[in-house]
Structure formats: structure tokens, C-alpha cells
Amino acid sequence: MGGSLSALLDALDPLCGPVGLFRLFGPNSIISCGDTGWGDEIAFGVKVTITLALATVPVGLVLGFLIALAAQSEDRLLRLAAGIYTTIFRGLPELLTLFIVYYGAQILAQSVLASLGFEERIEINAFFAGMVALAVVFSSYSSEVLLSAFRAIPRGQYEAGDALGFRRHKTMRLIVLPQLIRIALPGLTNLWLILLKDTSYVSVVGLADIVRQTGVAARVSKEAFFFYFIACMLYLVLAMISSFGLGFVERWAQRSGVSR
């Protein structure tokens, strides 16, 4: 079962599959998918980039939703706490956040282990560090988007929930959330496109994403312009595919909206 699934995925691989893009250039070109070319390495980088971005979104969205809830809470202290979070992580460069998470987690893990009696050097997984850093940044931006979407939902909707005798989380789930998603989708689409570009930073801490893989290829083959150009084009294609797909989702979400 798993074997046939992976065979199917291999056959449909848009870069290195039987009808893949990199096959077009012949078996012995510099970007072919074998030992002679860099095609398969770059295809791996594309997979890492997409996986990282896809893994970041749910974490960032849930965190961002909680922060948006906190930011519109009636409690002053909770609002203050949420405000500090968004101020810090919207003000720091993404690269710096990544370094702080990467080295900070390393030092923290090392000191915890040292207090338990283990003296070992630990390497934090670059994928994990990248995911945490990007999710933190994504959550602080998405909380703003979700907050403004919350404000766009009239009070009457909550009151209707009360009138129907719903509990608060039921009102949230059945009445507020569907409208919230519809209102927030354009903003979240923007954030997804920004996130896709921000994943390039994890190449700096050694994760084998598009920029890293093309960089290695550029250094070895001395064809820097060609390979970095390919990197740019890959990001461009990813952005085009996602804006096309998300445009579809947006239209789907608007289908039951009020048509004016």
C-alpha cells in the first residue's frame, strides 16, 4: 500500500518524475535528476520548503487565534500580555527570531541536560527551530488579521447565539468562526505568501531548502547565476500556484456570502 502510494507520487512528481520539468533538459544536463545533475537535490529542497511552510501554518494559525482572542478579551492583563507578544515578534527581524530560537533552544536544552547530569553537545533540529520561529512570526501577524476580522462581526451575531441558548463555544464554533474565516481569508492568503518567502531564512541554519540546495549546486558547479535564478523561479511558481489555489478557496468561501 505504502509502496504503491509512493510510486504514484513519484510518477506525479512535477520536477523529477517521468514527465518532470527537469527531465526536459535531457539526462546529462546540469539540472538532470541523477548523479550528473542537481535536479533531484533541488527537487528535495522544494519538498522541504513546502513541508516547512505547510507544517508552520496550523501551529501559527492556532497560536494566532488564541492571541486574537486574548487581544479582544475584556481582561486588561490578558490584553497587555497579548500586546507584548505581538509587539515583540512583529518588531524583530525574522532572521533574528530564527537565531534566537535556534541557539536559545540549544542552550536551554543543554543546560537542562547538564542539570540532569548529561554533558553532551546537542544540535537542535533545524526544521523544528525554523518551524517554531516561523510559527511565532506567523501567529503574531495572523492575530492582527483575525482580530480585525473579529471586529468586523457585529455584536448581534453573538446575541443571536445567546438568544438561541447556545453556550459560548458553541456560538463561536457555529456562528462566529464560519464568518471569521470568510472575512480573514484575503489577509491570511497574504500571510501565506509572505511565509512562503520567509522559509528561505532557514537555509541559514542549515536546513536543506530551495536556497540551500541551489546554493550548494551553485558553489560546486560555479554556475551561481543560473542556479539562483532557478531558485527565484521556483519561489515564483510556488507563489503563483498558491495564489491560484487560494483564490479558488476564497471564491468558495464567498459563495454563501451576501451578494451586493
Added chain:
Amino acid sequence: MTAVTELIPARPAPAAVRAPISVARIAGIVVLALWALLAFGLLMTVINGWDEAKFLRYGPRYLHGLWVTVSLVGLSIVLGALLSIPIAFARMAKNRLLNGIAYCYVYLFRSTPLLAQLFLIYYGLGSFKPQLEAVGLWWFFREAWYCGLFSFVLNTAAYQAEILRGAIESVPRGQHEGAAALGLSRRIAFRKIILPQALIVALRPYGNEIVLMMKGSAVVAIVTVYDLMGETRYAFSRTFDYQTYLWAAIFYLIMVEGLRQVWAVLEKRLTRHLKR
């Protein structure tokens, strides 16, 4: 006939009901306590790890890095603004070809990462050394600082062109028609009527763009420019002291928050005639 002969005597106000301790309040206190703990921990790291020699050695380097960051961002914003004007007008042109070229430029630079653009320019163009030497441009593309500036200008020009175009197109048609009815030439109408209104709309996006550029400028550290991030990486590689990153974070936060505050004041001042 009834007449009130006796007033109800004044009663004391009901005792204030103390707000029940809600989940929100507990969560707020817990998260604030976490923030306080974190701030305290960072403060203790700085105090315990304080080293006079390190401070004297790296302090001036940090200030120099700060200056590099500020000058790089300032220059690229100004040059990008200049470059964005023709792009924005090309984007609004009726000529299909001009419009298409400007659209492609904007789309290309807005949907690829700044890091990849920087690598493309610094390493990519660097591999054309003989050709560049022949044209006499090698001195420019040899320096990482110039390459950083060049890629930032190209990048921010694309974003600023969209801001400018959006702002100019947001001015209602009636304003153009009003100017035409007054017999103003198109040039004067643009300068005196359209542009002032457009720039007020563009003010906030411009502020956001400067903040984004300030944050994005950290990537030049990767191509060996010693900006604030570069000096931080240098200091960390020498000392393995986590504090170096905390100092950089403080500097960046102060810069970004300061800019935000300045922008808020500016916006309040410039839009005071629009208040109702």
C-alpha cells in the same frame, strides 16, 4: 386623588459585587507572569554575564553596525522611491507593453524572497566578473554592501510602486474632473490636487514598508556585510555568548517601535484636517 406625602429615604448603594475570577483573568496573570519571568531571566543573563572587556570590544562595533543598517535602509528607501515612480506610472499606462513589463517586474520581485534576490545579485552576477570588468561595473558588484543596496532598491521599488499606484488610483474620479473643470492643466492638477491626497493614503503603507525593509535588511549579514545583524553574528562567533542576540533584539525593537511611534505622530498631524 393621591399625593405622595412621604419620600422613600435614600438608601446606600448596593455593595459592589466583586468580579468573579474568570479564566481570562487567570490566563492573563499567568502569561504576564511568564513574560515577567522571561524578562527577569534575560536581565539576569545580562547581569551575570556582564563582561567589561566584551562590552568595550563589541559595543562600538554594535553602534557601527547600527549605523550601517540605518544608512542602508534609508538609502534604499529613498532610491527605491525614486525608481518606483516610473514603475508606478508604467503600471497605470494605457500602453499594453509598458504595463506588462511593469507588472512582470512588480510580480517577480514581490513573490521571490529577498534572500534569493540578494544571492542572485551578489553570487550570481559575481560569476560574470570578466564581462563586468569589461563594462567597468566590477567595482560595484564586488562589494557586498553595494550588492545589498542594489537588491534592496530593486525589491523595495516593486513594493513602493504598488503602494504609489494604489494610492493614486484611490483618489476619486471627481477630483480629476473637478480639476479639469477649473481649467487646470493635467500636470498642475496632478501635483496640486491628486498627489497630496494620494500621499496621505500612502502614508501608512509607506511606514509599513520601511519597517519591513528594516527587518529585511538583516539578510545582508549573510553576504558578509557588517550591519547590526552581521556584527551580532561576528560577536556570537567569537564569544558564544547568547547575550549578543539579545542586544541585537533590543536594538531592532527600539528602531522599529520608534519608527512606528514617529509614524503615528506624523499621520495624526498630517490628517488632522480630515477629522470629524
